[in-house]
Amino acid sequence: MERYNKNKQDSIAQDIALKIQHGLYQAGTFLPSEHQLCDLYGSSRETVRRALSQLTELGLIQKIRGKGSLVLDLQRFSFPISGITSFQELNKTLEMHATTEVLQKKTAIIPAHLAAGRVDEGRTALHIERLRKIDRFPIVVDEDYLLNPPIKDVPDNAAANSLYAYFEKELGLDISYATKEITVETVSPRIAALLNLDNSKLAVVVRSMTYLANTTPFQLTASYHRPDRFKFIDFARRRKISFK
Amino acid sequence: MERYNKNKQDSIAQDIALKIQHGLYQAGTFLPSEHQLCDLYGSSRETVRRALSQLTELGLIQKIRGKGSLVLDLQRFSFPISGITSFQELNKTLEMHATTEVLQKKTAIIPAHLAAGRVDEGRTALHIERLRKIDRFPIVVDEDYLLNPPIKDVPDNAAANSLYAYFEKELGLDISYATKEITVETVSPRIAALLNLDNSKLAVVVRSMTYLANTTPFQLTASYHRPDRFKFIDFARRRKISFK
DNA sequence: AAGTGGTCTAGACCACAAC
DNA sequence: TTGTGGTCTAGACCACTTA
Numbered sequence: 001m002e003r004y005n006k007n008k009q010d011s012i013a014q015d016i017a018l019k020i021q022h023g024l025y026q027a028g029t030f031l032p033s034e035h036q037l038c039d040l041y042g043s044s045r046e047t048v049r050r051a052l053s054q055l056t057e058l059g060l061i062q063k064i065r066g067k068g069s070l071v072l073d074l075q076r077f078s079f080p081i082s083g084i085t086s087f088q089e090l091n092k093t094l095e096m097h098a099t100t101e102v103l104q105k106k107t108a109i110i111p112a113h114l115a116a117g118r119v120d121e122g123r124t125a126l127h128i129e130r131l132r133k134i135d136r137f138p139i140v141v142d143e144d145y146l147l148n149p150p151i152k153d154v155p156d157n158a159a160a161n162s163l164y165a166y167f168e169k170e171l172g173l174d175i176s177y178a179t180k181e182i183t184v185e186t187v188s189p190r191i192a193a194l195l196n197l198d199n200s201k202l203a204v205v206v207r208s209m210t211y212l213a214n215t216t217p218f219q220l221t222a223s224y225h226r227p228d229r230f231k232f233i234d235f236a237r238r239r240k241i242s243f244k
Numbered sequence: 245m246e247r248y249n250k251n252k253q254d255s256i257a258q259d260i261a262l263k264i265q266h267g268l269y270q271a272g273t274f275l276p277s278e279h280q281l282c283d284l285y286g287s288s289r290e291t292v293r294r295a296l297s298q299l300t301e302l303g304l305i306q307k308i309r310g311k312g313s314l315v316l317d318l319q320r321f322s323f324p325i326s327g328i329t330s331f332q333e334l335n336k337t338l339e340m341h342a343t344t345e346v347l348q349k350k351t352a353i354i355p356a357h358l359a360a361g362r363v364d365e366g367r368t369a370l371h372i373e374r375l376r377k378i379d380r381f382p383i384v385v386d387e388d389y390l391l392n393p394p395i396k397d398v399p400d401n402a403a404a405n406s407l408y409a410y411f412e413k414e415l416g417l418d419i420s421y422a423t424k425e426i427t428v429e430t431v432s433p434r435i436a437a438l439l440n441l442d443n444s445k446l447a448v449v450v451r452s453m454t455y456l457a458n459t460t461p462f463q464l465t466a467s468y469h470r471p472d473r474f475k476f477i478d479f480a481r482r483r484k485i486s487f488k
Numbered sequence: 489a490a491g492t493g494g495t496c497t498a499g500a501c502c503a504c505a506a507c
Numbered sequence: 508t509t510g511t512g513g514t515c516t517a518g519a520c521c522a523c524t525t526a
Contacts, residue, residue: 010484017485044516062459065493066523070459180478184448184471200444204428215306215314227428234424240254241261241298288497309512310505
């Protein structure tokens, strides 16, 4: 059961998640009770409950008082893309036949439309432009701006494979959270040509800013998606906190 | 500090959230330490920590070990639309000048494209069609299908105002989670006409299915948005659980 | 009545930041 | 060294479901 997590609660969550994914715990059935999970993992109830909270937040289970933790059946359609997940991670879990072409990698000034209000105007960053294809068809253009510090440079193979894997495993960065904004816009002729768009030049634009655990921003991204291939899937829970 | 929450942890979370919103705790500063919050609210540390977890999940604060809970500054641009939030709730918090027209309210069979795989084909439901306008311009068409049970009927004024308020406050339903899918599609002439779309007839389509705490599905929705007015804003945290 | 999850507590020990 | 958050524990009491 021990994996790469140092925490007991994370290990337990990871272990149960895998058992759900592999069908050991079937959708529509209940997990072992919290008491049984305590015995199984040799931990206290609060620790088990923290693990279950993570699974609840992810949408893997629903806790029902007096009954137990019901395994939900939401992954069948395709996996939630919400959260912070890189293209390569998706490529793996969804088993897409995707390729990545690195079109540019150079130091550049962050464009105003991306910097606006989020980071100093005119600041330079490492700019990486990538074209993602699935079955040879262009699907997404990613425009990344990586801030220095904390990122000095990126090896070519990391750009072609997974930036996140490089940041987390090689640089030891603690990627923590991101803001994301989805709109539909008329894009530049360059992007339109790369995506092979029709005359309307409409693309789905996902702008995001990603932060480390110490709240340092380190990545600004604009992704341009072909509208006919774009799909965003989300799982959300109703919050108990209200404003105003 | 006591509000509508019965839990201590929820009340604390709510109270701190409001203090952040009203500027008592400023972005870029630290909250009182957990120990101080314990004294302030007369609770144990774990309870305070559970409250802070909620705020962390919402993106209101970032906890930094050895330093404290830093108030984040992400709301300035506009409030996260992720989670489950109804149009009326947004209308209030964002102070939009929005109106809602109820176009239809009748019992109907759930259309196949919405039912697909999620609920029995051919099942009937209460269908409500609403047109949302901002400053007189049509922005969104909402096609709701409310399942019976648990929803028998909906009064006209609830349809015109907030369905969620009616479900939660009048019917006492415990709305818990939803799956959501965003795509861009060519829509029917009817929807195109309502939204006053151009010839391309492209709209952003948000399909969602909403569930009660007991995992009963009760609402299927397709929202059609004018592409030029659509904006989806999200806050996401990187998950420690990985699959495969 | 027995079993389940929901909430809360008081305390322990650790890791990290700042002085 | 002191103060901060991170993790874990053992136990208490409550609310709900099921039999």
